[in-house]
Amino acid sequence: MNELAPEALEYIAAYFQALSEPMRLQLINLLRAGERNVGELARECGCTTANVSKHLALLAQQGMVARESRGTSVYYRIADDTIDALCNLVCGSLARQFEQRAQDRAMFGDRRSAD
Numbered sequence: 001m002n003e004l005a006p007e008a009l010e011y012i013a014a015y016f017q018a019l020s021e022p023m024r025l026q027l028i029n030l031l032r033a034g035e036r037n038v039g040e041l042a043r044e045c046g047c048t049t050a051n052v053s054k055h056l057a058l059l060a061q062q063g064m065v066a067r068e069s070r071g072t073s074v075y076y077r078i079a080d081d082t083i084d085a086l087c088n089l090v091c092g093s094l095a096r097q098f099e100q101r102a103q104d105r106a107m108f109g110d111r112r113s114a115d
Contacts, residue, residue, distance in 0.1 A: 014062065015062050015064075018058055018059060018061075018062045018064065021055065023045065023047065023051070023052075023055050024055045024058065024059055026045055027041060027045065027052065027055055027056060027059065027065075027076075028059065028064065028065070028078070028083060028087065029087070030044055030045070031065060031076060031077060031078050032078060032083075032084060032087070034077070035075050035076060035077035036075065036076060037070075037073040037074060037075045037076070038052055038053055038056065038073070038074055038076070039073070041056070041076070056076055060076075060079075063079060063080055064078070064079060064080050064083055065077065065078060065079050065080075066078075066079035
């Protein structure tokens with residue numbers, strides 16, 4: 001990364017910023033199972049279609065998802081194959097961290113409960 005231009009770093013930061021919203025992560029996770037239309041995604045998330053559409057537009061702007069109009073519905077799918085690998089990498093790393101913290105608490109006791 002030390003050879004990247006500042007503009008490239010800004011683009012990378014915007015990409016990761018798109019992943020910093022829990023709703024967008026939930027949408028990506030749902031789309032990892034296959035394409036869905038906005039209404040289906042809204043029902044599965046318990047949100048309005050307007051809210052889901054807003055988040056999907058940002059993900060599409062970053063090239064993470066692609067959209068396709070079919071009649072009166074718009075369907076979304078994962079467009080960037082690296083999203084799956086990135087999600088697995090991050091989730092696996094966090095799972096290992098949580099597991100280590102749980103082992104540490106079990107070994108040394110959870111001092112927060114004593115305070």
